Amino acid sequence: MLKLLAASLLSFGFSFLVAVPFINLLYRIRFRDTEKLSVDFKGQPTEFNKIHGSKVGTPVGGGILIILSSAIFTWLVYAGTQFNFNWTSGVLYLSLVLFGLLGFLDDLKKFLGTSAVGKLRYLKLKHKLLFQVVLGLIIGYVLYSSLGLHTLTLPLMGKFDLGVWYIPFAMLVIVATSNAFNITDGLDGLASGLLMIALTAFWYLAGQGSYSLDVGLFIAVLMGSLAAFLYFNIFPARIFMGDTGALALGAMLGTIALITGQVVALLIIGGVFVAEALSSLLQWWSMIFRNKRIFLIAPLHHHFEALGWPETKVTMRFWLVQVFLALLGIFVALV
Numbered sequence: 001m002l003k004l005l006a007a008s009l010l011s012f013g014f015s016f017l018v019a020v021p022f023i024n025l026l027y028r029i030r031f032r033d034t035e036k037l038s039v040d041f042k043g044q045p046t047e048f049n050k051i052h053g054s055k056v057g058t059p060v061g062g063g064i065l066i067i068l069s070s071a072i073f074t075w076l077v078y079a080g081t082q083f084n085f086n087w088t089s090g091v092l093y094l095s096l097v098l099f100g101l102l103g104f105l106d107d108l109k110k111f112l113g114t115s116a117v118g119k120l121r122y123l124k125l126k127h128k129l130l131f132q133v134v135l136g137l138i139i140g141y142v143l144y145s146s147l148g149l150h151t152l153t154l155p156l157m158g159k160f161d162l163g164v165w166y167i168p169f170a171m172l173v174i175v176a177t178s179n180a181f182n183i184t185d186g187l188d189g190l191a192s193g194l195l196m197i198a199l200t201a202f203w204y205l206a207g208q209g210s211y212s213l214d215v216g217l218f219i220a221v222l223m224g225s226l227a228a229f230l231y232f233n234i235f236p237a238r239i240f241m242g243d244t245g246a247l248a249l250g251a252m253l254g255t256i257a258l259i260t261g262q263v264v265a266l267l268i269i270g271g272v273f274v275a276e277a278l279s280s281l282l283q284w285w286s287m288i289f290r291n292k293r294i295f296l297i298a299p300l301h302h303h304f305e306a307l308g309w310p311e312t313k314v315t316m317r318f319w320l321v322q323v324f325l326a327l328l329g330i331f332v333a334l335v
Contacts, residue, residue: 001207004220007077011224015069019228023239026059031107058237060107062229063245067100069225077221087146088214091139092255098135099178099251102128103243132175132247139251140170143258153261155335173263174254177270180277181250183299185241189234190301190315192226192241194272194322195249199223201269201326202253205333206260215259222252235312262333269329272322276300 026032071093078085106128143149143166150166151159162169185191199219206215226249232238241249250273257266267274276299283298296306304314 003081004216007073007217008220008224011070011073011221012227013224014073015065015225015228016231018069019065019232022061022065023059023232026061026239031061032057032059055237058240060240060242061244062233062239062241063100063103063107063243063248065239066222066225066229066241066245067096067248069228070096070222073225074218074221077217083213083217086214087142088211088259089218091142091147091259092215092218092252094142095139095174095251095255096248098138099132100244100248102131102135103182103245103247106243129175132178133171136171136174136251137167139174139255140167143167143170143255147259149258149261151261152263155264155332170258173258173266174251176277177254177257177266177273178247178250180270180273181253182243182246183280184273184276184301185246186299187235187301187305187311187315188237189230190318191246191249192230192233193315193319195253196223196226196230197319197322197326198253198269199226199256201265201330202256202260202262204330205262205265206256208334209260211259215256219256235315262329265329265333268332269326271325271329272318279303 077083144164150163151161152169153159181191184194199222203216203219206212206219233241253270254266257263279295279300280298282294286292286294295303297303301314301318305311
């Protein structure tokens with residue numbers, strides 16, 4: 001544990017040192033989101049632009065910083081210590097890189113702007129989802145074939161052998177977690193703070209299983225990089241995570257839950273992510289089939305903003321809920 005804590009602290013220091021010049025670079029090259037009109041599922045304008053209009057122009061390359069810093073420092077750890085890079089570490093970084101590249105395509109369009117449509121086709125939702133399914137199946141296959149994972153553990157009921165069906169099951173977990181996390185990433189410090197809490201819970205749970213060393217090292221290094229990013233991401237944010245980070249970190253969280261056998265605990269520990277995703281799905285269903293809104297704005301965090309809650313209040317209240325859910329998830333996992 002002492003070595004893992006040292007790795008986390010060193011990762012934080014390394015990431016923090018490179019963060020400032022990296023953010024300045026993003027400002028210089030204007031790698032940022034552009035102003036756009038926010039509309040609901042019916043194409044009607046929402047209050048989002050009024051609430052968050054001042055954030056236009058903030059760089060969206062935070063995910064690049066997190067992934068690159070984690071990868072570089074992990075390489076340094078493996079090169080300078082007795083830790084050995086193996087399939088457990090490999091599949092975790094595979095989920096980060098593959099989903100990060102997919103998210104980077106979306107971030108890149110924000111950088112290039114509408115004038116580049118002829119050169120870079122925007123990914124439509126159905127195409128992005130198809131790519132996520134393919135990537136999820138690849139990661140699921142690696143988990144099944146290389147790590148030998150094929151069971152689902154249910155509290156008080158034991159393990160259920162899924163056989164080869166574990167591959168599509170893993171894909172569903174990874175894709176769902178990736179999108180739920182991406183939906184949650186909408187306020188300064190919200191998603192990154194929630195992830196820090198969730199990773200702390202899984203760091204503890206990983207210590208109870210057979211993959212404790214590899215998963216623990218991965219989480220330690222990632223939390224160091226994530227903490228450095230969070231310093232610049234809390235209100236008022238100097239940098240956003242972007243789709244590069246949101247899709248990658250969500251997929252990574254799902255992969256950690258699969259490796260540790262804590263998929264059920266993920267639903268509880270990541271309960272805020274689940275609520276955010278459900279709020280968007282319910283809003284879509286109600287707008288399409290009832291022509292009525294359930295929430296003033298979806299997802300859930302914007303609904304509270306529309307009610308008049310300050311952004312920092314929403315963020316901190318959601319963090320507190322996540323702390324409670326993390327403790328509850330650990331309790332359920334250990335029952």
